[in-house]
Structures are given as C-alpha cells and as structure tokens.
Amino acid sequence: MSAVIMDGKALAKKVKEEVRAAAARMERRPGLAVILVGDDPASQVYADGKKRDCAQCGIYSEEYILPAETGQEELMLLIETLNGRSDIDGILIQLPLPAHLNERAVLSVVRPDKDVDCFHPFNVGELMIGEKGFYPCTPASVMRLLAEYGVELSGKSCVIVGRSNIVGKPLAMLMLRENATVTICHTKTEYLKKECSRADILISAAGQAGLITGDMVKEGAVVVDVAVNRRADGPLCGDVVFEEAAGRASYITPVPGGVGPLTRAMLMKNTLYAAVIHGK
Ligand code: NAP
Numbered sequence: 001m002s003a004v005i006m007d008g009k010a011l012a013k014k015v016k017e018e019v020r021a022a023a024a025r026m027e028r029r030p031g032l033a034v035i036l037v038g039d040d041p042a043s044q045v046y047a048d049g050k051k052r053d054c055a056q057c058g059i060y061s062e063e064y065i066l067p068a069e070t071g072q073e074e075l076m077l078l079i080e081t082l083n084g085r086s087d088i089d090g091i092l093i094q095l096p097l098p099a100h101l102n103e104r105a106v107l108s109v110v111r112p113d114k115d116v117d118c119f120h121p122f123n124v125g126e127l128m129i130g131e132k133g134f135y136p137c138t139p140a141s142v143m144r145l146l147a148e149y150g151v152e153l154s155g156k157s158c159v160i161v162g163r164s165n166i167v168g169k170p171l172a173m174l175m176l177r178e179n180a181t182v183t184i185c186h187t188k189t190e191y192l193k194k195e196c197s198r199a200d201i202l203i204s205a206a207g208q209a210g211l212i213t214g215d216m217v218k219e220g221a222v223v224v225d226v227a228v229n230r231r232a233d234g235p236l237c238g239d240v241v242f243e244e245a246a247g248r249a250s251y252i253t254p255v256p257g258g259v260g261p262l263t264r265a266m267l268m269k270n271t272l273y274a275a276v277i278h279g280k
Helices: 008-024 041-057 072-083 103-109 121-129 137-148 168-177 192-196 242-246 259-277
Strands: 031-037 060-066 090-093 157-161 181-185 201-204 222-225
Touching (some): 008 041, 008 259, 031 041, 041 259, 060 072, 157 192, 168 181, 181 192
C-alpha cells in the first residue's frame, strides 16, 4: 500500500483564508498579543511566524519581548493589562518560560475567554466535559486534518503516543468525543509496539526520532506524526520512520509540512473565535 500524504501546509492556507474572510467581515479586527520572555532563538522564530500569520489573516498583533530576568509579578501585571483591553482578543504566552517563573500560575492569569492556547484550567475542564470552546491548537490541527481527509473515527481504535498536557491528553479528549476508542502510551507503556500495531489511527507525539518503525503500523492505518525533532545532520523529522510507515499506512502526515503549519493556522482560528465571543 502507498499512503496518501495529508498536506497540512495546503490545509493551513485554506484555514487562514477562512479566517481572513471572516475577520474582514467584522466591525473591528481581532487582536492577538504574544508575550515572549527571554531570548530563546526558537521561541523568537515561533513568535515571528505568528506575527506573519496574523498579518496574512487581517488580525491585529502585538508582541511583547521581555528580558529573561522578568519577575512573576511584572509578567502577571502585563497579562492583567491585556486582559482588560478590548482591542486584544487573544493572549498567547510563548513557552517554555524561564525556570524562575511559575508557568501554571502565569497561564492561569490569562482570562479564559482570551486563552487562545487553551491552557487555562477552566478551558481544560470545558474540553474534558465536552463543552464547545477553545481547542488547543495542536490537537485541533490533528482533528481538522483527519476530518479534511474524511477519516472515519467512530468506533476506531486510536493509539496516541505521548501524554503531555498540550498534545496527548487533550487530543485523547477530542478523539473520545468522536467516539474513537483511545489508548494513551508513554515511557512506562510496557509493549509499545503491540499497542501501536493494533491502531486504526496511530498518532505519535513523543519527540523521539525513529520511535515508530514500519512494523508498528497496522496495514491500512492512518498515521499522524505530531513530533518535531531536529536530526544531528540538520533537517527536521518526526517520530515516525516515514518511508517504512508510508508503505503500510493508508494516510500519513509528513514532517515538516503536516501538523506543524496547521497548528499555527488553528491559533488564528482561535483568535477569531475569541473575537466572536467578544462581539466584534
Ligand atoms: P513532552 O511534554 O516532552 O511529552 C512527550 C510525551 O511522549 C511524554 O508523555 C512521554 O512519556 C512520551 N514519550 C517520550 N518518549 C517516549 C517513548 N520512547 N515511548 C513512549 N512514550 C514516549 O512533549 P510535547 O510537548 O507533548 O511534544 C511532543 C512532540 O510534539 C515534540 O516533538 C514537540 O516538538 C512536538 N510538538 C509539535 C507541535 C506541532 O504543532 N507540530 C506542537 C507541540 C509539540 P512520559 O510522560 O512517560 O515522559
């Protein structure tokens, strides 16, 4: 079997166009504030990408680059100010934060209706009980890709490798909503190969290049690679050994060009959603 490659880049373009068209119909432009603490070059690259996406989608954006030694109170004060501004619909705090800052406490100060990353405990709870609201961008991106390619989820066996709060756990909730039977694997999972090889839908978000080999993929399975790993010799890759898995899967995402670009587009969608909540 030769798998259909799920093109996240093309779909991201389509989603951004949907956002641009909807934003253009609003009385006031949606607004996003991005806060970056410290000078981590990778975080700066991500923040720059978000700025570009906002410009493409007709979303007003502000970027706050704070020194690495910024204190907890100062950061929280900035978030409180942004919470109170009617031109800012979404607030995104670029993670990771420097070690001296309490990440959980900082994220909990963001007003839930401006929490476009869906990290606030209120929104996490809403997601858990199945309410409509913000969906975290990466899991939302996976769901949108699967929907776009018409992948049937109801009654299917879905195995997710990774149990982080930003990918594995929320993705499991979204999959459950669609009536998939979900298994979450992690480093203590005893028989990873056995678990993976019975998946109709196999999603890997471990951050371990080469973890998912072809023999772990069931014939005809749908394989989604969320991970982004940098190989010693340069290029980005996911967890999945692509050529091997593509020989057995029915659908597969590439890295790069799969989940990643669509995740950024989902942030734009969440900012638009926040603006709708705010009656723009
Ligand atoms: P994380 O917090 O480090 O979590 C990784 C998870 O994978 C953990 O639950 C860990 O298990 C599990 N894991 C690691 N190695 C494993 C192994 N050998 N066998 C089984 N499970 C294993 O990472 P994350 O933030 O969720 O991100 C995961 C990957 O996705 C990274 O490569 C990241 O760069 C990428 N990512 C991509 C996007 C995107 O938009 N494309 C967005 C976010 C993240 P334990 O819990 O037992 O440690």
